[in-house]
Each structure stands twice: as C-alpha cells, then as structure tokens.
Amino acid sequence: xxxxxxxxxxxxxxxxxxxxxxxxFEPRYLDMVAECLREDRGFGxxxxxxxxxxxxxxxxxxxxxxxxxxxxxxxxxxLLGITVRGEQRFRIxxxxxxxxxxxxAEVEWLPQPPATPLPEEHAALAALLDRILEQIRGPWAAxxxxxxxxxxxxxRLAELLPIPPQDRQQLLELDDPVERxxxxxxxxxxxxxxxxxxQE
Numbered sequence: 787x788x789x790x791x792x793x794x795x796x797x798x799x800x801x802x803x804x805x806x807x808x809x810x811f812e813p814r815y816l817d818m819v820a821e822c823l824r825e826d827r828g829f830g831x832x833x834x835x836x837x838x839x840x841x842x843x844x845x846x847x848x849x850x851x852x853x854x855x856x857x858x859x860x861x862x863x864x865l866l867g868i869t870v871r872g873e874q875r876f877r878i879x880x881x882x883x884x885x886x887x888x889x890x891a892e893v894e895w896l897p898q899p900p901a902t903p904l905p906e907e908h909a910a911l912a913a914l915l916d917r918i919l920e921q922i923r924g925p926w927a928a929x930x931x932x933x934x935x936x937x938x939x940x941x942r943l944a945e946l947l948p949i950p951p952q953d954r955q956q957l958l959e960l961d962d963p964v965e966r967x968x969x970x971x972x973x974x975x976x977x978x979x980x981x982x983x984x985q986e
Contacts, residue, residue: 791830793889795846799954800831801941805925814888828854902936940966
C-alpha cells in the first residue's frame, strides 16, 4: 500500500467501513479526485484541528482514515458529489502543502484489528445500532450489517451517535475494538444518568 497520500481535512471523522458523502468545488480537491479515480487509489481523511475546510490549508489530526471512492456524480448545482468508504487507519509522519493548497502526507499504516466477536455484555449496543439503522436514510442504509463484529458495531455507533468531534477522534484512535465499545457504553450510561437526574 502506498505510504504517500493526498489529504482532505474535514470537520468530521471517517471510520473504517463507514460511508461519507462529500460535495466538492475547490480545484485542488477536484484534481485530487480525478487523480484518485485515474490511479485507482484513495485519499486520507483527517479531522481538522485548526482551520476550515475551504480556503487556506487546515491543520489535520495526526490519525486519519484512508477513503476509497465508491461512487460519484456531477450534480445539477455544478458541484461534484462523491461517496467514499473508510478503509485502513493511518498516522501522519510528515506532510507538505503543494502550490494549489493540496496537502500530501507520508503516513504509517496502523494495524487492522483481528475479527473480534461482540462481547455479550455489549449486546445492548448492537441492539441500539440496529434501531438506529432501521430509522436512518442515506449511505448507511445500504451497508452490509455485521452485528456480531465488535469493530463494525463500535465504528458505526461512533459515527452515528451525537458525540463531540474530539471524542469521536479519540474513539478512532483506539486500537482495541472492545475498548471502543466499553467507552461508548460508559458514555451512554453517563448520558442516561444525567438525563435521569432530578432537575433543580
């Protein structure tokens, strides 16, 4: 796998196996997509630490996810729409900014976790995810479901639950899928306790 990636810093976190729909208009990213389609390769999605998605190059988090383009369309509003799927996580080793503002990075690939069965104590999380997916539309509705896989359940909940962006980033950076489930379980329990507390 190529260790040099074009980067697309965003205000969101992409997880392995997850979908993301993007609308592009900046020349640097239109050129990047054309390059990726031509060479059959992906680009890196990283959450923005400082800066904005458009305009001057933003500072990205060190850990991101390889995005593979699975669909694209020329929209009627003139923008290019693409759907990507998250693949392997990476850590940025170094990065540079090209003349057009596109960032490229040398990355090291983070290990992919082995298939891990969903622990019984987290069965409620799989049930919650199933209820969410039954109600949601968009790219998640078309996903193949793997409710018995700890990595899949944890990553989908981390994408779909209303979690602060920095917490979402921390969940991405966890190597152990069972630990990710435990953190999500604790966060949901805390939210439930807060909701149930008497109001003064």
